[in-house]
Amino acid sequence: MTSPLVASDLVQTYGEGSTATHALAGVSLTVAPGESLAIMGPSGSGKTTLLHCLAGVISPTAGSVVWRGADLAALGDRRRTALRRTDFGFVFQSGQLLPELPAVENAALPLMLAGTSRVEATRVAAAWLAHLDLAGMERRRPGELSGGQAQRVAIARALATAPGVVFADEPTGALDQATGADVLNVLTGATRSTGAALVVVTHDEAVARHCSRMVTMRDGRITGAYVHHDTADQPAYDPQAAR
Numbered sequence: 001m002t003s004p005l006v007a008s009d010l011v012q013t014y015g016e017g018s019t020a021t022h023a024l025a026g027v028s029l030t031v032a033p034g035e036s037l038a039i040m041g042p043s044g045s046g047k048t049t050l051l052h053c054l055a056g057v058i059s060p061t062a063g064s065v066v067w068r069g070a071d072l073a074a075l076g077d078r079r080r081t082a083l084r085r086t087d088f089g090f091v092f093q094s095g096q097l098l099p100e101l102p103a104v105e106n107a108a109l110p111l112m113l114a115g116t117s118r119v120e121a122t123r124v125a126a127a128w129l130a131h132l133d134l135a136g137m138e139r140r141r142p143g144e145l146s147g148g149q150a151q152r153v154a155i156a157r158a159l160a161t162a163p164g165v166v167f168a169d170e171p172t173g174a175l176d177q178a179t180g181a182d183v184l185n186v187l188t189g190a191t192r193s194t195g196a197a198l199v200v201v202t203h204d205e206a207v208a209r210h211c212s213r214m215v216t217m218r219d220g221r222i223t224g225a226y227v228h229h230d231t232a233d234q235p236a237y238d239p240q241a242a243r
């Protein structure tokens with residue numbers, strides 16, 4: 001990732017009139033190259049909506065998300081879909097792998113959708129699986145993997161296209177604490193090793209502590225921004241003056 005992802009004044013409104021929900025009520029945020037950003041907040045505060053706007057999954061009612069010089073909303077559906085495949089990776093809570101495909105084919109799928117040959121996509125996917133300690137499990141189907149192993153396959157899949165940003169929505173939400181911590185180490189380590197930025201939506205402060213920065217949300221707005229310090233003599237998070 002060589003340039004930041006810049007969101008300005010994002011507004012997302014669902015519905016109209018008196019029944020409208022203002023899921024985002026003016027959010028501005030920059031995701032810097034190589035950083036890991038946690039988005040925290042209570043249920044319904046707009047975290048997933050923000051993630052979807054940042055990743056071009058939905059186009060905001062107002063405001064812009066600029067990536068590599070392009071406003072995602074102005075790209076049009078086809079170019080935006082193509083860009084999502086090549087530039088962004090996604091990890092969800094669970095259930096994202098295709099149950100009928102072996103692990104290596106699941107991990108290779110985004111590369112093939114982006115136009116890479118099956119042979120090359122399989123080679124890259126197998127290398128990622130090995131890197132994430134899944135060597136020997138390439139032919140297993142998702143139903144034959146533990147929850148933590150399945151999330152590693154999902155991480156391999158997200159990273160196989162060498163994305164600039166990986167988006168993760170509650171990636172450890174379906175795992176026990178120890179497995180979740182392990183998956184998170186894998187996710188932050190893998191993104192750091194490739195230079196990709198990581199944006200994680202989470203309810204879990206332990207997840208946020210793995211990230212270099214955190215923003216908190218309430219009622220569709222950012223209510224706090226914090227940077228993480230690794231040194232033992234400082235609080236885990238310091239309020240950040242500017243976002």
Ligand SMILES: Nc1ncnc2c1ncn2[C@@H]1O[C@H](COP(=O)(O)OP(=O)(O)OP(=O)(O)O)[C@@H](O)[C@H]1O
Binds near residue numbers: 015023
């Ligand atoms: N497609 C939709 N149609 C209508 N309202 C929606 C839609 N998606 C989200 N909302 C509403 O927008 C608000 C923000 O939802 P969002 O899912 O972004 O919150 P969240 O912080 O991710 O919540 P959770 O932690 O429970 O997943 C909520 O009031 C939700 O009901």
